[in-house]
Each structure stands twice: as structure tokens, then as C-alpha cells.
Amino acid sequence: MVDTVPAPLRNWGVLAAALFVLWVLAAAPGDWSNIGSQFVAGLQIGAIAALGGTGLVVAYRATGVFNFAFAGIATIAAFIMYELTTKNSLPEWLGLVIVVGGVAPVIGGLMDVVVFRSLERRSAGTAEKLVANLGVLILLLGIGGVIYQETAYQPNFVFSSKQAFSIGSGSSAVSVSWGVVGNVAMIVGAAGLLILVFRFTPLGRQVRAVVDRRGLAELNVVNANRISMLSWAIGAMFAALAGVLDAPVVGLQNGALALQVLQIIGVAVIAKLRNIGAAVAAGFGLGVVGSLSALIETPHYPHWLHWVHLPSLNQDIVVQLPVLSTLAFLLIYRTLDESDGGGTGGIVTASFSRARRRTAAATVQGALGVLAVVIIVPAVITGKNLVTAQSVVAYAVCFLSIVAITGYSGHISLATAAFAGLGGYVTVRLSNGLWPLPTTATLPHVPQIVAMIIGGIVVIPLGVLIGYPALRRRGLILGLITLAFAQIIEQFVFQKPSWSSAGRTITRPGLFGFSLSGDRTFLYYELVVLGLILLLVRNLRSGALGRILGAMRDSEKGAVSVGISLRRYKLLIFGASSFIAAIGGSLLVQQQGTLNLNQDGPFSPLAGLYWFGAVVVFGLSYRSGAILAAVLYVSVDVATGRTNSSLIVIGAVALFIGYLPGGVIGSGLRVFSGDGIDDVSPAQRSLARFAAERRRRETAPPPGTGLKPSAFAEKLLVGGGE
Amino acid sequence: MTVAAAPVRLRGARLEVRDLTKSFGGFVAVRDASLVAEPGQVTSLIGPNGAGKTTLFHCVSGIEPPDAGHTILDGQSLRGMTPDRRARAGMARTFQILELFGGLTVAENLQVAVEGRSVSRIWRDLFSLRHPDNPEVEAQVQQALDLVGIGHLAHRPAGSLPTGLSRLVELARALCTEPRVLLLDEPASGLSTAETDRLHRVLSSLADLGLTILLVEHDIELVMALSKTIYVLDFGVVIAAGTPAEVRANPDVRAAYLGADPDEVES
Ligand SMILES: Nc1ncnc2c1ncn2[C@@H]1O[C@H](COP(=O)(O)OP(=O)(O)OP(=O)(O)O)[C@@H](O)[C@H]1O
Numbered sequence A: 001m002v003d004t005v006p007a008p009l010r011n012w013g014v015l016a017a018a019l020f021v022l023w024v025l026a027a028a029p030g031d032w033s034n035i036g037s038q039f040v041a042g043l044q045i046g047a048i049a050a051l052g053g054t055g056l057v058v059a060y061r062a063t064g065v066f067n068f069a070f071a072g073i074a075t076i077a078a079f080i081m082y083e084l085t086t087k088n089s090l091p092e093w094l095g096l097v098i099v100v101g102g103v104a105p106v107i108g109g110l111m112d113v114v115v116f117r118s119l120e121r122r123s124a125g126t127a128e129k130l131v132a133n134l135g136v137l138i139l140l141l142g143i144g145g146v147i148y149q150e151t152a153y154q155p156n157f158v159f160s161s162k163q164a165f166s167i168g169s170g171s172s173a174v175s176v177s178w179g180v181v182g183n184v185a186m187i188v189g190a191a192g193l194l195i196l197v198f199r200f201t202p203l204g205r206q207v208r209a210v211v212d213r214r215g216l217a218e219l220n221v222v223n224a225n226r227i228s229m230l231s232w233a234i235g236a237m238f239a240a241l242a243g244v245l246d247a248p249v250v251g252l253q254n255g256a257l258a259l260q261v262l263q264i265i266g267v268a269v270i271a272k273l274r275n276i277g278a279a280v281a282a283g284f285g286l287g288v289v290g291s292l293s294a295l296i297e298t299p300h301y302p303h304w305l306h307w308v309h310l311p312s313l314n315q316d317i318v319v320q321l322p323v324l325s326t327l328a329f330l331l332i333y334r335t336l337d338e339s340d341g342g343g344t345g346g347i348v349t350a351s352f353s354r355a356r357r358r359t360a361a362a363t364v365q366g367a368l369g370v371l372a373v374v375i376i377v378p379a380v381i382t383g384k385n386l387v388t389a390q391s392v393v394a395y396a397v398c399f400l401s402i403v404a405i406t407g408y409s410g411h412i413s414l415a416t417a418a419f420a421g422l423g424g425y426v427t428v429r430l431s432n433g434l435w436p437l438p439t440t441a442t443l444p445h446v447p448q449i450v451a452m453i454i455g456g457i458v459v460i461p462l463g464v465l466i467g468y469p470a471l472r473r474r475g476l477i478l479g480l481i482t483l484a485f486a487q488i489i490e491q492f493v494f495q496k497p498s499w500s501s502a503g504r505t506i507t508r509p510g511l512f513g514f515s516l517s518g519d520r521t522f523l524y525y526e527l528v529v530l531g532l533i534l535l536l537v538r539n540l541r542s543g544a545l546g547r548i549l550g551a552m553r554d555s556e557k558g559a560v561s562v563g564i565s566l567r568r569y570k571l572l573i574f575g576a577s578s579f580i581a582a583i584g585g586s587l588l589v590q591q592q593g594t595l596n597l598n599q600d601g602p603f604s605p606l607a608g609l610y611w612f613g614a615v616v617v618f619g620l621s622y623r624s625g626a627i628l629a630a631v632l633y634v635s636v637d638v639a640t641g642r643t644n645s646s647l648i649v650i651g652a653v654a655l656f657i658g659y660l661p662g663g664v665i666g667s668g669l670r671v672f673s674g675d676g677i678d679d680v681s682p683a684q685r686s687l688a689r690f691a692a693e694r695r696r697r698e699t700a701p702p703p704g705t706g707l708k709p710s711a712f713a714e715k716l717l718v719g720g721g722e
Numbered sequence B: 001m002t003v004a005a006a007p008v009r010l011r012g013a014r015l016e017v018r019d020l021t022k023s024f025g026g027f028v029a030v031r032d033a034s035l036v037a038e039p040g041q042v043t044s045l046i047g048p049n050g051a052g053k054t055t056l057f058h059c060v061s062g063i064e065p066p067d068a069g070h071t072i073l074d075g076q077s078l079r080g081m082t083p084d085r086r087a088r089a090g091m092a093r094t095f096q097i098l099e100l101f102g103g104l105t106v107a108e109n110l111q112v113a114v115e116g117r118s119v120s121r122i123w124r125d126l127f128s129l130r131h132p133d134n135p136e137v138e139a140q141v142q143q144a145l146d147l148v149g150i151g152h153l154a155h156r157p158a159g160s161l162p163t164g165l166s167r168l169v170e171l172a173r174a175l176c177t178e179p180r181v182l183l184l185d186e187p188a189s190g191l192s193t194a195e196t197d198r199l200h201r202v203l204s205s206l207a208d209l210g211l212t213i214l215l216v217e218h219d220i221e222l223v224m225a226l227s228k229t230i231y232v233l234d235f236g237v238v239i240a241a242g243t244p245a246e247v248r249a250n251p252d253v254r255a256a257y258l259g260a261d262p263d264e265v266e267s
């Protein structure tokens, strides 16, 4: 429980790091100054990662919420800094003071006051807090996106790149710029300040007390509020600092910068989400190792391997170190400080269909109604609305995948967009007569519909692969694993020219010689696919299978205790949901006619976060939730004429998910039909259960539910019984 | 209540726990514990809060891997078996901290227990249009509910029941897995007097029919009345074993309970 990395594994890690350094030294051409300057450059990048990682750790430790929003805060901070200094030529130091010292703590404070304090008061579950936090991310990136769209800006560096001093002399001298000095000073100063505050101020000591024993926060509401506000503010300041310093390095573009910053999650993960010192070390470590790896010459691979372009893969592995190590450490650590136990209380609700059996007449009426809608609506809408409707249907299929995986089986997956993108990718490649691999070898052209089905099937094993970690992990950690997976797919497949530069367009399909390319016919075709997927998803919820998945979602211990094999059903649901996502992605690509793999496109890791937020808002446990989410996701942008504006709506509603248990639909049903829970909600129950378990673990020996020992002993020894 | 209506095939199995040890970090929760539960009787495991009873149950049912020791069911070691395989081998249990399927109805909770062990229906359910309920399963479920006296709750959401009734649902659910050994972790806590009486009768008739029952319970009257054999666990160690009378007379048990500072034990 305390330390779960087995010693041998830790030793292997040290050994691997040592071998890597030796490898660099052996493989690096040139002299020591070369290595020295790479090392120094690594410090500059590493300092930024260390700042971001420290902010994540502080916020997580003090509030128990993983601060996904840090990427949004970083982005907004970088934009404001850009406006102040680069555009309006304020001095950099003043910009830094305003953004990091003023704007960031205000954002953090607002997050606390508006969102998390009320969630805390309502004793919301961890899943709800996670969603609210995602809401902040989505809202901030939505605002950034609406204002700045997808334009890339180049902000000034905060610190000058002139030499501050140099180490050594002559030709082997290593020059150290003010940029390096500044960045390192920032993290050293900030972390130092943090430690001073924690150690020597009363409030800091309380924060530490809370961090060590979260339950203590409940003792004093005033302090708990101050502490949580302080923690969010500090977390936001670190995020802002990381964003402001990172933007000049990687460029300032709304989604792209957020994606860069999200990689810093790896730093927090390596630090087990708890240890500030480890976060600083991990930040510097990743920065330096990544920077040194640039020196490694491309090794030579055997000729027969050249078709997979391994040389570039070799470089990628070191360049993409943060994401790869995120995944690796999430898998290596058997437990992280996961405060939620993986519950999805509050965002997932059950509807007791069996308790209120529908009559046959009602079923027929319902079916007729649906039929009327799907036949009449496409027939009457025209032009641009027809295209909007097409897009809605494709997204609805994608979103149904989230309903299946999270709503029905309780696994948080943030990789849906990646699976959808893979489905689209396979479809496009096959229909262009190309292998869905980094090769230029050709195939016969595959008809689009067949290619779509193959795409769905090809993705299943990948979904099952992601299901394996889910055998032991749920909640936040599974969310992080799936996010890392999405980032890896993004970087190794979607952004790789060798995989995806050729064959990015697709024409609309035909069936038995009948073209489906007209806008209206295509919509009907999409509706048929949607109908089939709806049936599949319904089947994941009904019958023995649906009951078993629901049972697993509610209690894994209970499920195994009646003989249910978690492995079988978890892998099944992961496979099924990745299939559905792939079909949805394929539809989307067929509808758009091109495969858009841009970082702000529909298949980026950020899209996975947006999609999840959109479905949660409407109701994860309802098929109609997915459909309404798709309507909103697409139509707000169309209505306002600005992309990303739907994000503002979704983000804003997600902030208040604590007031909408089960999303808009779940809450609506509860209000209007009394469907759902009689007196206690499952959310409250699971929370109570978790709280009980937590309390037991924290106090050893635990307060029992039975008699006090003395009374117990008295009965045992003195009498009672027969 | 007529025992003949029992819905389960009652073929008990001899459960043996041998030298079981489990620690968390440096803290040893169960140390070298051994016990035997024979078919056709109730065997109880008692001890103060934090003694390690639940931990022992978790190890026996496979939910936590023990550090050392064996669980043996009818002469066969269950070493390395996942909890679901143990359940399919006949080990059923209830939980002190409830593990009901709160989003399903009470009847569905039991249906899952009946159907969950067979694979055949998964693929059919995944691709078929209709999912009719199996009347045999429904009858079995209703019987189990009636047996523990909560037949009228069948269509209530399980998540909405008070603790006592939830414990009865867990018991009924365990009975639906065709168990050979029943591990019950404080089944009577939260039950009303009438419900406890019913539980008493149900358990003794299940034992009479041949089932093996291992009971952890703080209701000492119930334990004394039901058990053939009682094991006493204190700080993870089995300090006494025997008939109720023997255990009550055991000086070690006296020392353990009367000697212990209640504050220390209670936290
Ligand atoms: N997962 C865990 N991690 C750390 N310690 C644990 C864990 N589970 C149990 N313990 C500790 O092991 C000891 C035994 O706990 P256990 O729940 O088995 O006691 P018990 O006999 O069932 O008590 P009670 O009568 O209160 O149910 C306790 O001190 C408890 O704190």
C-alpha cells in the first residue's frame, strides 16, 4: 500500500537509465561540449515539465482531483501573456507577474468557489469531480478556440536567449543562456517557496495535514475551504507558468499547446501523483533524457525491416518519451494513490427497465415514432442542414461507444476519438488500395462499406489490449491510461507521414451498384448504420449480458463472488466499444470525404476528452444521451458559425454535473417520470461504501460494525446464547 | 418455512484453511491461521474488530492473494485460482461491506448469480433481437428470495434497500450460485430481531441439508446457537477452537478479551 514498486523493478529502472546514458555517450558523435549543450537544453525543457508536474501533484494531493484543466489554464495563460507582451510590448517580467501572479490564481480560485466547493459540500463522488474538472478544461479550450481559432502564434521568449555564462573554456565550452537560467530559477524558486509555505506557515501546515489525512479537512469547514482554494490557486499558477514558458518553445496554438502540456501528465504519474520532489526530478529527467537522445545516430536496421520505417520509430521513441513513460509507469505501478476506488457514481445511473416492463403497445408506438422521425426528418431538411444531420449521425455512433464502455460497464475511457480515428484511417487507406500500415505497398481497392467493417474489426484487438489494464484498474487511472494510449496513437500513427500522408480522401460508398453519394441517400445510409449500432448497444444492456455488465459496473467484488469472469466481460466490452467507435469514425470520414488528422481535428486526444464531456453532460447511461450530445456538439458550432463554440456550452454544463446526476437525461427522467431510485441513489450508496472502506483502512484497527469488544467479551464469557 | 423448498442443490464440501498468512505493508492481519469447516454444520469465526476475519475471508474466496498458506476444498488446493473460479467451484460468500449490484433490481441481482457462470448466452444476447427471461431462472430466483423472506422485494432497485435487507439479498444471491460452501461475513448486522430469527432458521436448515457454512458474526447469541465449532481469532492468530462451551471456558479467550484494553482494540 505504501510502496508498490517492487524493488527488483526499481533496480531495473535504474539499470535501464544507466544503460541509456552509456548508450548516448557511446553513440553520440562529437565532443563533450555537444553533450553538454544538449544537457543544458534538456534542463530548460525539463524545468517546464517539472513546473507542470509539480502543479498537478499539489492540486491532486490537496483536493483529490486530478487537474486535467491544467492544460487549459496553461493555454489561456499563454494567450494572455502573448497579448500583453508580444502584441502590446509590455515587459516580460510584468507580463509574468500579471499572468502568473494575478490571472492564474483568480482562475484557480474561481474553480474552487464556483465548482469544487459546492461539489465538496454535496459530497460528490470522485467521478463527478473529475468530470467537472474536465469541464474546466473544455470550457477554457473552447474559449481559446472561439477567440483564436486554429491560428498559430509565435510569442516572445520570456527570458532572453543570450548567454548568461559558460562552463569550461575554449572549444569545449558549454554556453548557458538566460532562458535556461530563468526556467531553472522558476522551478527552483517555486518549489522552494512551496516547501517554505508548507513547512513554516500555519496554513501550509494545515495543507500538509490535509494532504496526509484528507479526512481531517472535514473537521474545520473554514480551513477546508481556504485550503482547497489555496491548492487550486497554486495548481493554476504552476500550470500558467508551464504554459507561458512552453508556448514560445512549441508555438502557441489553441489545441496544439494543450496537447503538448498534457504530456506533462507523465511527470506527475512518475511521481505517483504524490511526491513533489519526485515530480521535479522526473521533469528534469525526462527533459534531459529526451534532449540527449537527439544525439543518437539512427542505427541501421536489417533490410527486411525497412518497410516499417523503423529508423524513424527509433527517434520517435525517445522524442515521445513523456507519453510512453506515462503509459509505462501507469502499468508498472500496481497501485497509485487512487482515491476514488474507481467508482462512477453520479455520472452513471441505472434505469430499471425491468422494474417497469414496457407494454407491447408502448413498444410499437415507440418504434413507429422513431421510424417517423428517421424517415420524415431526412426527407424534409435540405442543403446545409442535411450536411449537419449527416455529421450528427456519425458523431452519434462514436458517442454510443462511450455509452457502452462507461455508461454500461463503468470504465472511464478517454481514447474513443483515437479508436474512431483508427477506424476512419483503416477505411480510407483500404479504399485507396493502401495497407493501413506505414508502407507504400498497394492492395486492390476495397469498397468503402467493406473497408468500414474491416476497420471496425481491425480495431477490436486494440480495444481488447486496452482492456487488459482495465482488469485491475478503474477510474482515474484507467482514464489516464486510455488518454496516454490516445496520445501514442496520435503521435505514432496520425502524425506520422509514413503511416498517413498518402491516401487521405475517400468518396462516398455505393451498394450493389447503387450510389449512396447524394446527400439525402447518404444520410439514410448513415441512419441504417446508426440503427444497427443502436441495436448492438441495446443488446449490451439487455438480457443476461446486460445484467452481467451492469453487475460488474456496480460491484466487481460482488460479480466475481458469483462466478463472473471479469476478464471475459471486460475484454468483451472494450472490444465492442472500440468496434463501435471505429465504425463511427469511419462514417465521419466518409461523410467529410477526407481523413482529418490535425491536432485540432476530430480524432485528436483532445477530441476524446471533449466527446467524453459531451456524453457525460447528457447522460452516459442512455443511448439518447449519445444522440443528443451529438446534436449539440455539431449544431452549436453550425448555429454560431464558429468552431469550438459547442465546447463552451459542454464545458459550462459539465462544471455543474454535480447538480445533474445521470446527466441531463438522467436528471430529467428522475424529475418527470420518477424513474430511477426510490430513496437513496447508487451514487450516494457507493460513496458511503467507499467512505466506510476508506475509514477502515485509515484507522487500524478499524471501527467495527459489531459490538464493542468489551460488550462482546462480556456476552461471550458471561453468558448469552443457549 | 419449509426447508424442502430450498432452491439449491445442497452438497457441502469440506473447507480447510491451512497456515494462512496475510500482511498489508508491515502489518500482519492474519498469521498462520488454520481451520476446518465440515459439511452439514455451521462453523463460526469470531474475534474482536480488526482481528482479521474479513481478511481471512478475502483470502479464502480469492479476492486478496494470501502471502502464504492454502485453501483446500474437498481435498483440492485452490492455490492460484481467481475468485470467480473459486465461486464456480462452489464457494459463495457475502460481504461485510455490501457488494450488491445497486443499479439492478433485487431479482436481477440473483439472476446474474444464476446466469453469470455460463458463457452460452453471451453471444446469443449480443446479436439477437429478443432477450426473453428464462422462466426456470426466474423461478429459482423467486425461491431463493422467498427462502430468506424477501420475496416481495424482487422488483425493487437493490441500491435502495436498507442495510439489513441488503444483507439478505446478498445471502439469497450467494444461494443462487449452487454453493457448496457459504462464507458469511456478519450477515446479521443491521437485521431486525425478526429478520435475525429468520436468518437463524435459514442457516440451520441449510446446514442440516448438508451445506458447509463458515460464519463471521458479532451477534454472539446467534453464533452460540448455530455453531458446532467456533474458532477465535485475535490479532490475526487463531487463539482457540472448539465447541461453544469449550470456547467460552477457554482461559486464552478470557485473557484475550478481558485483558485487552478496549480502547486499544477499538482504535
Ligand atoms: N486493504 C488493507 N490494507 C491495509 N490494511 C488492511 C486492509 N484490509 C484490512 N486491513 C487491516 O487488517 C486488519 C484486519 O482487518 P479485518 O477487516 O480483516 O478485521 P475484521 O476481523 O473483519 O474486523 P471487523 O470485526 O471490524 O470486521 C485491520 O487492522 C485492518 O485495518
Ligand SMILES: [Mg+2]
Pocket: B053, B054, B055, B096, B185
Ligand atoms: Mg470484518
